[in-house]
Amino acid sequence: MPVEWAGSGPELLITIDRDGVPGLRAQLEDQLRAAIRGGRLAGDERLPSSRELARALGLSRGLVQDCYAQLRAEGYLTSRPGSATRVAAGAASHQDPAPAPRAPGRPRHAVADFRHGVPDLRLAPREDWAWAIREVCRTAPNTAFDYGDPLGDPRLRAVLAAYLRRVRATDATGDQVVVCTGMAQALGLALRALAADGIGTLAFEDPGAPASTIAQASAAGMAAEPVPVDEDGLDVAALARGGARAVLVTPAHQWPTGVVLAGHRRLELIAWARRHDGVILEDDYDAEFRYDRDPVGSLQGLAPDRVVSLGTVSKSLAPALRLGWLIAPDRLLDAVTRGKQVADRGSPGLDQLALATLIESGRYDRHLRRVRAEYAARREALVAALATHAPALRVTGLAAGFHAVLHLPPGADEAELVEEAARRGVGLYGMAGMCRTTPAQPRLVLGFGDTPRRAIEAGIAAVADLLRCRWSETAAVPRA
């Protein structure tokens, strides 16, 4: 059994496998070296003492001392007599600026960035993925290197079907699972299949679907029409008043309001689909991340004939893997199949087998438990910081996923607040930009997926006065 050490924070995970190859010292050395090179251990960062690390990993202290000595000799670590071992400044071969400038022109937020939509890349399961690919390369039959089934490797499809049945209560066999290049492709294939089936309009949640979703609908030749969301999720009565025969929803954890689609709404939505010969697209984007209880089961399990379920490992493992899937009812499966065949003749085969291997080996679940604990702690830190610094404001959204919603007082100016926070080095994001119709109420969407706990606390503290007093005073004054 591997033994793990999560360091002082979540940033560094060392996994020692006693039965593994290479030996224990090489495992430790390799992982420390990789962490320094990759920037997960920053220059001048203090390492635990050899005694502490040895105890945490169940290794001998001498082994850890040897390892530290080796890495000092190689220039990765430094230490002065009597003081702690530290990462050598400039040892990272790839500087990994924090926060990373993901999009050109994005301003940096020195104190904290509450952006959303990305998990913490420092938690990406580097070792697990390398291990899984190695296993596949060692053991897969030669045919695994050929063009595969365009719908996906049969083994992964069966593994996913079983996994989703277990954790999401879906109702599908592997035959209905199509492996895609991320959820983006899954949604695109589903939309083209709907268009081919004669469905011309996609309804989407408001606030909700980003511009890229509307662009995908348009590329499939479909119009897109917003439907309001309230505290029970999508307003099904409003949907029924529109003309759409397909709707894209996020039932487990509505993006971005964070509500769950209520039970009665689920039944209404399915009844709507049956009545109008409609199709429900279920975006199950962060369903593995519920912190207070088991997540609400998939809508697909209630109406497998009416629901296309879309999933991804972008949040659970890493977006770069580009592994997603859809589960389609039989009536759409042929069109999806043709679409996938024409699009790219199938997704990469070894990556698919690696994901199957991760799930089957239990490493996927273990990784999820590890990162889920960290994200839960971040959410608690956020809620606690808001209770301290903005006790009058309401926080909504399930204890789930990677974001919460902060309700500002009526009359507060989202845009001005966001601007002032940015001047203080804090990245905040208003809800208004995600709404098609002017929202009744100013709100902030606070992402915590890529925001370490200390930054969460520091960030909220830095804007505390903005959240506390400013708006209640000006609330009644109309702005010019």
Add this chain to the structure above:
Amino acid sequence: MPVEWAGSGPELLITIDRDGVPGLRAQLEDQLRAAIRGGRLAGDERLPSSRELARALGLSRGLVQDCYAQLRAEGYLTSRPGSATRVAAGAASHQDPAPAPRAPGRPRHAVADFRHGVPDLRLAPREDWAWAIREVCRTAPNTAFDYGDPLGDPRLRAVLAAYLRRVRATDATGDQVVVCTGMAQALGLALRALAADGIGTLAFEDPGAPASTIAQASAAGMAAEPVPVDEDGLDVAALARGGARAVLVTPAHQWPTGVVLAGHRRLELIAWARRHDGVILEDDYDAEFRYDRDPVGSLQGLAPDRVVSLGTVSKSLAPALRLGWLIAPDRLLDAVTRGKQVADRGSPGLDQLALATLIESGRYDRHLRRVRAEYAARREALVAALATHAPALRVTGLAAGFHAVLHLPPGADEAELVEEAARRGVGLYGMAGMCRTTPAQPRLVLGFGDTPRRAIEAGIAAVADLLRCRWSETAAVPRA
């Protein structure tokens, strides 16, 4: 420097890296175990003596003996006193039937299968790929695990541009390279960009483009129109008589006739494109595989403003990797970019970095040299077998790629020959099925990419009488 052993045939490649981790014995053991599990070493297959293998790999005999003993203890190998060490029957965890039934319903050809379009999957660089992914997971910055540039990782795009400039004489920077999910997606994106640019018809080579290409044109909303190929490649005058403003060609090694697009035709084709504001799609599918001389440079290098070049690692590494690319002129790049973004938001990032790592490390070139030598030997074996068994028949096609063309006597019946060969356990494939217009002459397309040398010789010998006498007697007799 790694030392390699290719076994008695190409089926087993052992690579020992003296500076590598784990140690020499573990490397040898791991690779033998993987070869047995994966079926590359079949049950009851004889291994070389420890003395032979030690010499071939530059290892001590004791080390090889220890390794054999270990694998005997684990049940992978057997030996009786005084006789050779053999693979234990039933040791393969994944049985890999030979020949593998790739498509359901495909008949098996017990003696030899001259099918085309696939490389030998037994030569897939398993160890190299696992190594490259491990390197990426160890050293890549955290941002490598995020959504990437939808056009592809900038490092891979630069590496590919430099590589293609060196080996294919292309004229492009990384900015013009778009990384795709195999060549299938590259072609699809290019066709959609052409359609968006107002081009409604794609001309294609006859014989040539498979049905899937026509389907891709159709999915992009384009008509498709065949243009004849002669011994100098595409008939540009015939192309000019048609109405198409885009044409898909295989200039380096025409599929399936095996001719090169002659120099004067290249200039005519480019002149055609300039005159008609047309675009040339260059399918560079097996350009790395020329056995007699350096391959003819890419058409793209001659007219970067008029040519979209399409490439893939499906032949050089493995189809399952689904890594392809296109190089596009500036006028199409925006449309391709939008198309790729909507299609899947970018190809898998770690795989892209792994390919960049393979190329930069020299392992890609080394692998190519290794497999190129094997394919060259197969082509020689095919030519020699035909010279022996069918000396009167003409063999055409460059000393390149994975197929040659055998010209049958006038009046020969391709279909009947193919049927009779199948009854004898030999898979042959006629040219007629690849032609849109009735060909003047019966021909066979003999693929040797996935046909071991011994099978090539046995297969041609088994149909020798069919090739020799049968048709010359009946040539003058019209068939009912």
